[in-house]
Amino acid sequence: MNEIPSRDEIASRYLDSLPYPPYPVQEEAILTYFTSDQGVLVSAPTGTGKTLIAEAALFEALHTGKQAYYTTPLIALTEQKFADVQASAVRWGFSADDVGLVTGNRRVNPQAKILVVVAEILLNRLLHKEAFDFADVSAVVMDEFHSFADTERGMVWELSLGLLPAHVRLLLLSATVGNAFEFRMWLKNSHDRAIELVQSFDRKVPLTFHWVGDQLLTEQLELMAEGPEELRFTPALVFCFNRDECWDVADTLKGKPLVGDAQKKLLEIELAQHDWSKGAGPKLKAILQRGIGLHHAGILPKYRRVVEELFQKKLLTVCVCTETLAAGINLPARSVLLPTLLKGKPGDKKLIDASSAHQIFGRAGRPQYDRQGHVFSLAHEDDVKILRWKEKADKIPEDTKDPNLIRARKELNRKKPIRRSTEQYWGQAQFEQLRTAAPLKLSSRGQLPWRLLAYLLEASSDVEPIRHLVSKRLLDSGKQIGAQKILDRMLRTLEAAGYVTLDPPSPKIDKSGKPIAAETPETSEKPAENAGAAVPAATMLTFGSRAPAPAPVKKVATNQPATKKKKEDEVDPNLPPPYQAKHAHPTPQLERLTKLRSINPLYGVYIVDQLGIASREERIQAFESVLELPGSVARHCRVPPLGDMPAGPLATEKLNIALLQRGLATPYQLGAEVSDEEYDAIMALPFELRPRVLTLADKLRLQFDADYHDVHSLFTQPCWVAGEVLQFAGNFEKYVTSRGLQKQEGVLFRHLLRMILLLKELSTIHPPEVTAEQWKLDLDEIAEQLTEACRRVDPSSTDKVIEEAQRAADGEL
Known part of the structure; x- marks a missing residue:
């Protein structure tokens, strides 16, 4: 049996294997990694060659028969690193098959010792340790680690740091950050990980x-x-x-x-x-x-x-x-x-x-x-033209008597460029x-994801471990308090929606924060007093909505303070003591939230439950509205007006009636004809204040906001891309050409691929009015038609997405 070499021997072998002498910071980082017990944070300028440092951990894993993960925040970067690491493995005397790749789009050699993965894959595996064993994992490399401070991506690595087993060593590779020492102390204090710091502000190529x-x-x-x-x-x-x-x-x-x-x-x-x-x-x-x-x-x-x-x-x-x-x-x-x-x-x-x-x-x-x-x-360019004009003007003496120069100056002044007010x-x-500018500082960003909260509550109804996890975030004290309040609001939203029951039960409070009696069916369903009135401008949905929710009729319980702002240490004797749930017991419905990973699961489950009686066009509209398109593209992909695509049964038999009864929309906004006087009054309003006829996506969002007014950071946007591509018999090229969107075809193609993935996800839950088989059959049919359309454009990228969808359906992601 071959004896496992010591770290010193592996370090020496690795340095000898390098194709060129390492820079000083590279050598220091490599040697520090091999002598550290728990790992290293390397903070150095972009262009320092941090991949060479990262590969030291992979070299060690291959020579000791262990497993190692190499993570990056981007799929494209992950695939590029995969090719680089495979080439290095061959250079070290191993096989390219000893290196695997797992991203959302692609899966190669998934049982390999070295796995190059996108960061979300690592987190998903840590959340499912019963399916993925980390006992044999020696190291995790996190490349481009400054993404920790990214609002969307940072939470993935932050949670991974807290979930990694203690024996796994870390190699964090970051561009220069401004608080590397403080971050190292936070990691020690919050997660009991004592990593070393290698920091440099010098570039090899200045x-x-x-x-x-x-x-x-x-x-x-x-x-x-x-x-x-x-x-x-x-x-x-x-x-x-x-x-x-x-x-x-x-x-x-x-x-x-x-x-x-x-x-x-x-x-x-x-x-x-x-x-x-x-x-x-x-x-x-x-x-x-x-x-x-x-x-x-x-x-x-x-x-x-x-x-x-x-x-x-x-x-x-x-x-x-x-x-x-x-x-x-x-x-x-x-x-x-x-x-x-x-x-x-x-x-x-x-x-x-x-x-x-x-x-x-x-x-x-x-x-x-x-x-x-x-x-x-x-x-x-205006400033360049002004500078050039000035250089010409300076060549003509101000006191010249030469008539030719005087004429030239007048002509020059006539054409003098200026900065434009626009x-x-x-x-x-x-x-x-x-x-x-000072380097970026690492700090916790973003909110605890709804899907993760649902997963944690499914594992245990005890809320204290989740509070403890939130308390470990890299935040100042004020934001820590805010993070705990957000967690409380999230739990109460889940309770109000029927996903959990809280223990002790949460008190119901009014707008001022005072306890109120429980709602009766009569009061909870009573229409608003302004039913049928115009919706205030502040509540109108714009094209692509992050707007605040309209005032709901049926309220979700919340422990917001009274409207009059008080000092943090001032206690209002009229307010009840702060409520905190100790347990959140899952109902059978909670599992549905864990099945949706690409969109806000609360909204995803909500729209699915509305779509049982919907037509196919209505279903496509609802699904597309959660896939964010850049505004520059979305304005060319509007939902057809009611005259071209009449309202379906979901709108006419359900949503329109509910929105009118609750005072959330006017008949005009729902497409009803109005008198000439009413129409003239609407047209007399400033354009930005005019109510517009709502799309199906608008209606769903209005109703959701009324029921879930404490759910924030939700983006919906009416658009019609997949629907129109299908109307073109799946001819993507004909669609983009007819719309003049050839320069944006990559965005639209990605939108269709995301739609396919979303359909596969949503097919795992179904509305109450239809069976699971009927629902899945309809969504699979739409997905198959879009898949065929995409394959005619880019078969390689399409097949990667289909592979991902299949693995997700099989529970591998």
């Missing part, structure tokens, strides 16, 4: 920052691409903050001489291997032929993969991309260029946040290739502000 106030974008890129290869500033990544801008920038560049003849010929050979005949393909191919790449969510996955391959082969001079590329996808560039420093809606743009800026800056400079990375920021501007001071 960055040089350039403010460019006198060049337009195309001019600057031409300058950057000039000269011999070793003196150029390319390849370069051009970061834009919306997809339309990416296309516009690429269009302006495609006529510029950015590639040589040899590069053109190689590009032609590579491009000929793919079909570019459909959708955005012809336009994208024309851009790629000029050495310019495009990379954003509007590009189909199959095209994005080609762009990544071409850039990595150094066949593209420039790649125009959105900031998601800065999150870790490895497109090696010598320079990054920002045409703007502002982000947001026109007229309401804000300076990009410092952490995003540092991620973008960190993409510049390729270890092993570049001695220097370069970050360029351009002035607004534009927002930035300057060198803002660029300097971003460059010198």
Whole structure:
């Protein structure tokens, strides 16, 4: 039997296996990991080569016969790391099959010793330890760990840290953070994990920052691409903050001489291997032929993969991309260029946040290739024109007597450029502000997910362990109190909805916080006094709603304080003592919440229970409304008006009646005809105050908000994409072409894939009016039609999603 080598021996072997000498911070981190008992946090600038550090833990696992997890926050990054780790395993003398991949989309060698997984997979396995044994796991690597502070992704890693068995060593790899020492202390105090800290603020490839106030974008890129290869500033990544801008920038560049003849010929050979005949393909191919790449969510996955391959082969001079590329996808560039420093809606743009800026800056400079990375920021084109005008004007003496110069000055003054009142501007001071901004601080973000709360209560009705988990979050004392109050409200919402019974029973309170008698059926169902009146503007749903809920008729119990704000240490003798449940006993309904993972489960179960009598069109509308589309795309995908798609039985027989009785909508909003006088009165209102005819999704959301007014951070948005694709007989290309949405086809394709996954999830629960078999049959039929439509566009990406849906149905995810 082979003797297991010591850590010192493994460390020595690993350092000897490296293809090049490690940087000082890499060597320090590797040696610290091998000498630590519980792990290491490595905080170092982007571009430090943290993958080489991560692989030390994987090297050790393979040489000791143990298992290790390598996690990242993004599927695309996970798949890229999978390929890198497989290549390393072969270099170490092992098989590529010793490395596996498990993401939401793909599953390769799932029983391998080394598993590269997206972070949610690790958490899911920790929550189901009866199915996934961690006794043989020696280490967990968490790459891009600064995502801990992300509102959406951070909770996944935060909970994983609390659930990992004590024997598993951690290797946390993060961009530079501002509170690494405090985080280390929090981990020790909250989770009894004493990890070491390796911190560096130096980059192996240093960055040089350039403010460019006198060049337009195309001019600057031409300058950057000039000269011999070793003196150029390319390849370069051009970061834009919306997809339309990416296309516009690429269009302006495609006529510029950015590639040589040899590069053109190689590009032609590579491009000929793919079909570019459909959708955005012809336009994208024309851009790629000029050495310019495009990379954003509007590009189909199959095209994005080609762009990544071409850039990595150094066949593209420039790649125009959105900031998601800065999150870790490895497109090696010598320079990054920002045409703007502002982000947001026109007229309401804000300076990009410092952490995003540092991620973008960190993409510049390729270890092993570049001695220097370069970050360029351009002035607004108006300011460039003003500067150029001033340079010309300064050449004409103010006291000149020359009539020709006087005429020239008058002509110059006539054409003097100015800053426009409709534009927002930035300057060198803002660029300097971003460059010198303090690093991001790690802190807990986001709320305890409803699905996780349901899962924990199913495992045990004791609330104290959940309170203890919430109390461990990396929050200041004020936010800790708030987090506990949020937990109380969540428990009482579950009680009011019939998912749990609380012990002791929760008191019912009125708006002022005083105890009230239990509602009787007569009072709880009494219509509002303003039934039939116009809904106030504040409660009207906009297109894509995060709006506050309208005042409900039947209230969910809550322990909100009186409306008059009091000091925290001031006690109101008229208020009951703070209520806290000790146990939350699950009802049979609670299990339904645990089955839905891609959407808010409370809302998912709610709409399913409404859809028993719905038509297929109504069901599709309800499902699509929970799949968020970017506003720039959603406005082109509106639900057809009632004249084109009449209301179905759910609306006419159930929702319209309930909304009228409860005073939540007017007859006009429900599509009823009104008198000429009433119509004129509506049209006389300012546009933003006019009530509009509600879609089915609006009606469902209004009713849900009235019943669950303490459920926040829920986004719904009426849209009609899957429904219209099916009306086009599943012809996705015909659909996007008819709508002129070729530049956004990647977003729409992803929407359909998400719809397929959602249908598979929702098929596991059913409304009371239909059997489980009938419900599943209808949803499976819709999913199959959409699957076939997607396969005709991108079979590889579609098959990955179907595989994920099947594994979820089998209980593997």
